[in-house]
Amino acid sequence: MKHYDYLIVGAGLFGAVIAERMTAAGKHCLIVDRRDHIAGNVYSEQIEGIHVHRYGPHIFHTNEHRVWDYVNRFASFNGFKLGTIANYKGEVYSLPFNMYTFNRMWGVITPEEAAARIECQRRAAGITEPKNLEEQAISLVGTDIYEKLVKGYTEKQWGRACKNLPAFIIKRLPVRFTYDNNYFNALYQGIPVEGYTKMVEHMLQGVEIRLGVDYLKHKQELDALAEKVVYTGPIDAYFEYCFGPLEYRLVRFETETLDTANYQGNAIVNYTDKETPFTRIIEHKWFQFGKDDRGNDLPRTVISREYSSEWRQGDEPYYPVNDERNGRLYAKYKELAEAAGNVVFGGRLAEYKYYDMDQVIAAALNAAQTMV
Numbered sequence: 001m002k003h004y005d006y007l008i009v010g011a012g013l014f015g016a017v018i019a020e021r022m023t024a025a026g027k028h029c030l031i032v033d034r035r036d037h038i039a040g041n042v043y044s045e046q047i048e049g050i051h052v053h054r055y056g057p058h059i060f061h062t063n064e065h066r067v068w069d070y071v072n073r074f075a076s077f078n079g080f081k082l083g084t085i086a087n088y089k090g091e092v093y094s095l096p097f098n099m100y101t102f103n104r105m106w107g108v109i110t111p112e113e114a115a116a117r118i119e120c121q122r123r124a125a126g127i128t129e130p131k132n133l134e135e136q137a138i139s140l141v142g143t144d145i146y147e148k149l150v151k152g153y154t155e156k157q158w159g160r161a162c163k164n165l166p167a168f169i170i171k172r173l174p175v176r177f178t179y180d181n182n183y184f185n186a187l188y189q190g191i192p193v194e195g196y197t198k199m200v201e202h203m204l205q206g207v208e209i210r211l212g213v214d215y216l217k218h219k220q221e222l223d224a225l226a227e228k229v230v231y232t233g234p235i236d237a238y239f240e241y242c243f244g245p246l247e248y249r250l251v252r253f254e255t256e257t258l259d260t261a262n263y264q265g266n267a268i269v270n271y272t273d274k275e276t277p278f279t280r281i282i283e284h285k286w287f288q289f290g291k292d293d294r295g296n297d298l299p300r301t302v303i304s305r306e307y308s309s310e311w312r313q314g315d316e317p318y319y320p321v322n323d324e325r326n327g328r329l330y331a332k333y334k335e336l337a338e339a340a341g342n343v344v345f346g347g348r349l350a351e352y353k354y355y356d357m358d359q360v361i362a363a364a365l366n367a368a369q370t371m372v
Contacts, residue, residue: 004028004225005226005227006030006371008032009230009233010233016203017360017368018368020203020207030207032211034212034214047284051195051196051284058191059287060190061184061356063187067358071361082184082189083181086153098179098181101145106144114177132163132167133169137150159308164323229344230346235330235334243333246320246333247311247320247326248315248317249308250318254278257300260301265286278306282304283301319354320348322354348360
């Protein structure tokens with residue numbers, strides 16, 4: 001006799017949305033997660049009165065009214081908008097790429113001047129149809145910006161030469177011929193006032209949760225508890241790596257509390273030279289307080305240095321390496337997933353796909369509609 005309608009593997013955003021929607025529909029759900037906390041990679045914890053993003057910065061942004069209305073049922077948002085700083089050997093530039101960046105790099109004032117400079121450098125590089133990330137980046141922002149602000153950072157992040165990375169990766173980065181530092185430029189933006197963990201906790205009210213449970217080690221007995229499984233873990237692990245492991249990038253953080261009210265004056269500073277071993281420094285209080293004087297009311301601050309490295313089996317997978325080889329490998333696993341009629345595969349790891357938070361929630365809401 002089954003005890004639950006749904007066994008949901010993973011208490012991150014995809015699993016939490018499914019659990020909330022199914023519970024609202026009168027279904028009985030059990031969530032298991034091998035970590036000791038809910039909320040997956042958006043988990044935040046309080047240190048020195050500051051919401052610290054343990055697995056890296058997460059800024060909610062969306063243009064979808066449906067998604068925004070949904071998350072606001074579980075949290076109030078603070079309206080934070082991200083403006084990133086790039087530090088290249090002590091030279092500071094605005095990100096995303098915009099007129100402030102072009103002015104700092106070349107001294108140009110007008111969008112026409114900036115576009116002309118980029119076009120001149122693109123032609124000098126002999127690029128007509130970009131075939132890789134390097135060529136795509138030069139086409140978008142020119143050789144100078146590519147060399148200072150893209151190349152070193154990207155190669156640290158992905159552990160591969162830019163010439164060996166697909167062009168579409170750089171297309172996610174905004175390029176604007178306006179004086180606009182708003183990174184996402186989405187209609188709705190912000191961070192939960194009480195933190196992401198509290199938001200997910202509100203979503204999971206009334207849902208049974210078992211933490212510290214490794215589903216894949218107890219798959220048979222856990223599957224026997226429910227009519228259907230929703231799986232959000234790595235798809236290759238589910239099928240016991242039968243075609244070989246997919247590749248990911250590993251991210252680790254060195255977090256410390258400092259006896260200063262303001263370390264860097266911004267939530268995120270990217271270090272874009274190849275010599276600096278970390279990719280960026282995150283100062284968590286500025287997600288919570290913006291960049292006004294309220295943050296200085298707290299006498300201490302918390303920073304995290306972020307390092308990227310190659311993933312090995314047993315490590316926590318972060319970013320899928322979406323190159324041609326891994327795309328072919330994932331297609332094989334996807335065929336197996338589609339044939340597994342009693343299991344729903346969803347989320348970043350189960351779909352081997354880079355998802356923004358709003359995209360994960362939208363995908364989960366769509367999946368939930370088909371499950372009721």
